[in-house]
Amino acid sequence: MKWVGIQLDVELGDGVVFVRHPFVLAGVEPPGDPGSLTIRLGDRVRFAPGVIIEAEPGKHSVLEIGNGTRIGATTHFHLRGGSIRIGAAGEIRDGCVLKTTGGAIEIADHCFVSYGSMLHATEHVTVEERTVLAERVTLVDSGHDTDGGDVHWALQDVPTAPVVVGSNTVVYANAVITMGAHVGANSQVAAGAVVRGEHPEGVLLAGAPAEVVKSLGDD
Numbered sequence: 001m002k003w004v005g006i007q008l009d010v011e012l013g014d015g016v017v018f019v020r021h022p023f024v025l026a027g028v029e030p031p032g033d034p035g036s037l038t039i040r041l042g043d044r045v046r047f048a049p050g051v052i053i054e055a056e057p058g059k060h061s062v063l064e065i066g067n068g069t070r071i072g073a074t075t076h077f078h079l080r081g082g083s084i085r086i087g088a089a090g091e092i093r094d095g096c097v098l099k100t101t102g103g104a105i106e107i108a109d110h111c112f113v114s115y116g117s118m119l120h121a122t123e124h125v126t127v128e129e130r131t132v133l134a135e136r137v138t139l140v141d142s143g144h145d146t147d148g149g150d151v152h153w154a155l156q157d158v159p160t161a162p163v164v165v166g167s168n169t170v171v172y173a174n175a176v177i178t179m180g181a182h183v184g185a186n187s188q189v190a191a192g193a194v195v196r197g198e199h200p201e202g203v204l205l206a207g208a209p210a211e212v213v214k215s216l217g218d219d
Helices: none
Strands: 006-012 023-026 035-041 052-055 060-065 076-079 082-086 097-100 104-107 118-121 124-127 138-140 163-165 203-207 210-215
Touching (some): 060 076
Parallel strands (some): 006 035, 023 052, 035 060, 060 082, 076 097, 082 104, 097 118, 124 163
Protein backbone atom coordinates (compact mmCIF):
# COMPACT_ATOMS: atom_id res chain seq x y z
CA MET A 1 0.00 0.00 0.00
CA LYS A 2 2.77 2.47 0.86
CA TRP A 3 4.33 2.52 -2.60
CA VAL A 4 1.06 3.79 -4.13
CA GLY A 5 0.49 6.30 -1.33
CA ILE A 6 -2.30 4.56 0.59
CA GLN A 7 -2.13 4.72 4.37
CA LEU A 8 -3.58 1.50 5.80
CA ASP A 9 -5.14 1.51 9.28
CA VAL A 10 -6.65 -1.67 10.71
CA GLU A 11 -8.67 -2.10 13.90
CA LEU A 12 -9.55 -5.66 14.93
CA GLY A 13 -12.04 -6.76 17.57
CA ASP A 14 -11.73 -9.90 19.68
CA GLY A 15 -11.97 -13.32 18.10
CA VAL A 16 -11.71 -12.26 14.44
CA VAL A 17 -11.16 -15.34 12.27
CA PHE A 18 -9.38 -15.38 8.91
CA VAL A 19 -9.70 -18.86 7.42
CA ARG A 20 -7.16 -17.42 5.00
CA HIS A 21 -5.95 -13.83 5.08
CA PRO A 22 -7.80 -11.54 2.66
CA PHE A 23 -6.03 -10.02 -0.33
CA VAL A 24 -5.55 -6.28 0.31
CA LEU A 25 -4.87 -4.67 -3.05
CA ALA A 26 -4.26 -1.26 -4.58
CA GLY A 27 -6.56 -0.50 -7.50
CA VAL A 28 -5.78 0.46 -11.06
CA GLU A 29 -5.30 4.20 -10.62
CA PRO A 30 -1.65 5.37 -10.82
CA PRO A 31 0.14 6.46 -7.64
CA GLY A 32 -0.46 10.10 -6.88
CA ASP A 33 -2.11 12.07 -4.10
CA PRO A 34 -2.06 10.43 -0.67
CA GLY A 35 -5.03 8.23 0.12
CA SER A 36 -6.14 6.03 2.99
CA LEU A 37 -7.91 2.76 3.72
CA THR A 38 -9.37 2.23 7.18
CA ILE A 39 -10.59 -1.27 8.08
CA ARG A 40 -12.57 -1.77 11.30
CA LEU A 41 -13.67 -5.29 12.21
CA GLY A 42 -15.87 -6.02 15.21
CA ASP A 43 -15.71 -9.01 17.50
CA ARG A 44 -16.00 -12.53 16.01
CA VAL A 45 -16.04 -11.42 12.37
CA ARG A 46 -15.23 -14.40 10.13
CA PHE A 47 -13.56 -14.24 6.70
CA ALA A 48 -13.73 -17.25 4.38
CA PRO A 49 -10.86 -17.76 1.89
CA GLY A 50 -10.27 -15.53 -1.11
CA VAL A 51 -11.81 -12.28 0.12
CA ILE A 52 -10.49 -9.20 -1.75
CA ILE A 53 -10.30 -5.71 -0.25
CA GLU A 54 -9.30 -3.30 -3.03
CA ALA A 55 -8.70 0.42 -2.54
CA GLU A 56 -7.81 3.13 -5.05
CA PRO A 57 -4.78 5.42 -4.62
CA GLY A 58 -5.65 9.04 -3.93
CA LYS A 59 -9.00 8.15 -2.33
CA HIS A 60 -10.12 7.91 1.29
CA SER A 61 -12.01 4.69 1.95
CA VAL A 62 -13.53 2.95 4.97
CA LEU A 63 -14.63 -0.67 5.46
CA GLU A 64 -16.48 -1.47 8.70
CA ILE A 65 -17.94 -4.87 9.62
CA GLY A 66 -19.97 -5.39 12.78
CA ASN A 67 -19.81 -8.05 15.48
CA GLY A 68 -20.44 -11.64 14.46
CA THR A 69 -20.83 -11.04 10.72
CA ARG A 70 -19.57 -13.67 8.28
CA ILE A 71 -17.93 -12.82 4.95
CA GLY A 72 -18.08 -15.53 2.29
CA ALA A 73 -15.37 -16.79 -0.02
CA THR A 74 -14.23 -14.56 -2.91
CA THR A 75 -16.30 -11.59 -1.75
CA HIS A 76 -14.84 -8.44 -3.33
CA PHE A 77 -14.91 -5.09 -1.53
CA HIS A 78 -13.87 -2.47 -4.12
CA LEU A 79 -13.48 0.98 -2.58
CA ARG A 80 -12.87 3.86 -4.97
CA GLY A 81 -13.38 6.34 -2.16
CA GLY A 82 -16.34 6.32 0.21
CA SER A 83 -17.41 3.68 2.68
CA ILE A 84 -18.86 0.23 3.10
CA ARG A 85 -20.48 -0.36 6.49
CA ILE A 86 -21.99 -3.74 7.36
CA GLY A 87 -23.83 -4.21 10.63
CA ALA A 88 -23.71 -6.96 13.23
CA ALA A 89 -24.88 -10.58 13.01
CA GLY A 90 -25.14 -10.64 9.22
CA GLU A 91 -23.79 -12.71 6.38
CA ILE A 92 -22.35 -11.83 2.97
CA ARG A 93 -22.16 -15.07 1.01
CA ASP A 94 -19.63 -16.24 -1.58
CA GLY A 95 -18.94 -14.23 -4.70
CA CYS A 96 -20.61 -10.93 -3.78
CA VAL A 97 -19.24 -7.59 -5.01
CA LEU A 98 -19.66 -4.40 -2.96
CA LYS A 99 -18.27 -1.36 -4.78
CA THR A 100 -18.18 2.34 -3.95
CA THR A 101 -17.23 5.19 -6.26
CA GLY A 102 -17.10 7.95 -3.68
CA GLY A 103 -20.45 6.90 -2.22
CA ALA A 104 -21.60 4.82 0.74
CA ILE A 105 -23.05 1.33 1.14
CA GLU A 106 -24.80 0.75 4.46
CA ILE A 107 -26.10 -2.70 5.34
CA ALA A 108 -27.77 -2.77 8.74
CA ASP A 109 -27.79 -5.48 11.43
CA HIS A 110 -29.09 -9.01 10.81
CA CYS A 111 -29.00 -8.76 7.01
CA PHE A 112 -28.29 -11.63 4.62
CA VAL A 113 -26.79 -11.13 1.15
CA SER A 114 -26.71 -14.31 -0.90
CA TYR A 115 -24.38 -15.68 -3.55
CA GLY A 116 -23.23 -13.44 -6.38
CA SER A 117 -25.08 -10.26 -5.43
CA MET A 118 -23.72 -6.87 -6.50
CA LEU A 119 -24.10 -3.49 -4.75
CA HIS A 120 -22.61 -0.29 -6.25
CA ALA A 121 -22.83 3.14 -4.63
CA THR A 122 -21.80 6.38 -6.28
CA GLU A 123 -24.07 8.26 -3.87
CA HIS A 124 -25.82 6.03 -1.30
CA VAL A 125 -27.19 2.47 -1.12
CA THR A 126 -28.99 1.54 2.10
CA VAL A 127 -30.18 -1.93 3.12
CA GLU A 128 -32.14 -1.67 6.36
CA GLU A 129 -32.13 -4.25 9.16
CA ARG A 130 -33.32 -7.86 8.77
CA THR A 131 -33.39 -7.69 4.98
CA VAL A 132 -32.54 -10.60 2.68
CA LEU A 133 -31.03 -10.20 -0.79
CA ALA A 134 -31.21 -13.56 -2.56
CA GLU A 135 -28.88 -14.88 -5.24
CA ARG A 136 -27.53 -12.48 -7.89
CA VAL A 137 -29.48 -9.42 -6.75
CA THR A 138 -28.21 -6.04 -8.03
CA LEU A 139 -28.55 -2.69 -6.25
CA VAL A 140 -27.10 0.30 -8.11
CA ASP A 141 -27.66 4.02 -7.47
CA SER A 142 -26.27 5.39 -10.76
CA GLY A 143 -26.72 5.10 -14.50
CA HIS A 144 -24.94 5.99 -17.73
CA ASP A 145 -26.52 8.64 -19.95
CA THR A 146 -25.50 8.45 -23.59
CA ASP A 147 -26.37 11.02 -26.25
CA GLY A 148 -26.08 8.89 -29.38
CA GLY A 149 -22.81 10.56 -30.39
CA ASP A 150 -19.22 9.36 -30.56
CA VAL A 151 -18.17 10.56 -27.09
CA HIS A 152 -17.07 7.54 -25.09
CA TRP A 153 -19.90 6.41 -22.82
CA ALA A 154 -17.56 6.46 -19.80
CA LEU A 155 -16.93 10.20 -20.30
CA GLN A 156 -20.61 11.15 -20.34
CA ASP A 157 -22.72 12.17 -17.35
CA VAL A 158 -23.38 9.66 -14.58
CA PRO A 159 -26.71 10.50 -12.91
CA THR A 160 -27.20 9.25 -9.34
CA ALA A 161 -30.00 8.93 -6.79
CA PRO A 162 -30.01 7.00 -3.50
CA VAL A 163 -31.38 3.45 -3.25
CA VAL A 164 -33.17 2.23 -0.11
CA VAL A 165 -34.45 -1.25 0.69
CA GLY A 166 -36.65 -1.07 3.78
CA SER A 167 -36.31 -3.29 6.82
CA ASN A 168 -37.48 -6.90 6.94
CA THR A 169 -37.79 -7.09 3.14
CA VAL A 170 -37.07 -10.16 1.02
CA VAL A 171 -35.60 -9.54 -2.45
CA TYR A 172 -35.68 -12.73 -4.51
CA ALA A 173 -33.11 -13.98 -7.02
CA ASN A 174 -31.98 -11.92 -10.03
CA ALA A 175 -33.93 -8.80 -9.06
CA VAL A 176 -32.45 -5.42 -10.01
CA ILE A 177 -33.12 -2.36 -7.86
CA THR A 178 -32.17 0.74 -9.81
CA MET A 179 -31.17 4.36 -9.29
CA GLY A 180 -33.58 6.24 -7.03
CA ALA A 181 -35.65 3.21 -6.02
CA HIS A 182 -37.16 2.96 -2.53
CA VAL A 183 -38.70 -0.35 -1.45
CA GLY A 184 -40.90 -0.01 1.62
CA ALA A 185 -40.35 -2.09 4.75
CA ASN A 186 -41.81 -5.58 5.21
CA SER A 187 -42.10 -6.09 1.43
CA GLN A 188 -41.16 -8.72 -1.13
CA VAL A 189 -39.52 -8.19 -4.53
CA ALA A 190 -40.21 -11.05 -6.94
CA ALA A 191 -37.47 -12.92 -8.76
CA GLY A 192 -36.26 -11.07 -11.86
CA ALA A 193 -38.09 -7.84 -11.04
CA VAL A 194 -36.68 -4.47 -12.12
CA VAL A 195 -37.55 -1.88 -9.49
CA ARG A 196 -37.72 1.85 -10.14
CA GLY A 197 -39.30 4.65 -8.13
CA GLU A 198 -40.84 4.64 -4.66
CA HIS A 199 -43.09 1.88 -3.32
CA PRO A 200 -45.13 1.51 -0.13
CA GLU A 201 -44.57 -0.83 2.79
CA GLY A 202 -45.86 -4.37 3.00
CA VAL A 203 -46.34 -5.11 -0.70
CA LEU A 204 -45.26 -7.63 -3.33
CA LEU A 205 -43.44 -6.03 -6.28
CA ALA A 206 -43.13 -7.96 -9.54
CA GLY A 207 -42.42 -7.33 -13.21
CA ALA A 208 -40.10 -5.24 -15.36
CA PRO A 209 -40.65 -2.46 -14.52
CA ALA A 210 -41.92 -3.68 -11.17
CA GLU A 211 -45.43 -2.82 -9.98
CA VAL A 212 -47.35 -3.50 -6.80
CA VAL A 213 -49.05 -6.86 -7.34
CA LYS A 214 -50.75 -7.06 -3.96
CA SER A 215 -50.58 -6.02 -0.36
CA LEU A 216 -49.01 -8.75 1.76
CA GLY A 217 -51.65 -8.11 4.40
CA ASP A 218 -54.46 -9.19 2.03
CA ASP A 219 -56.06 -12.59 2.53
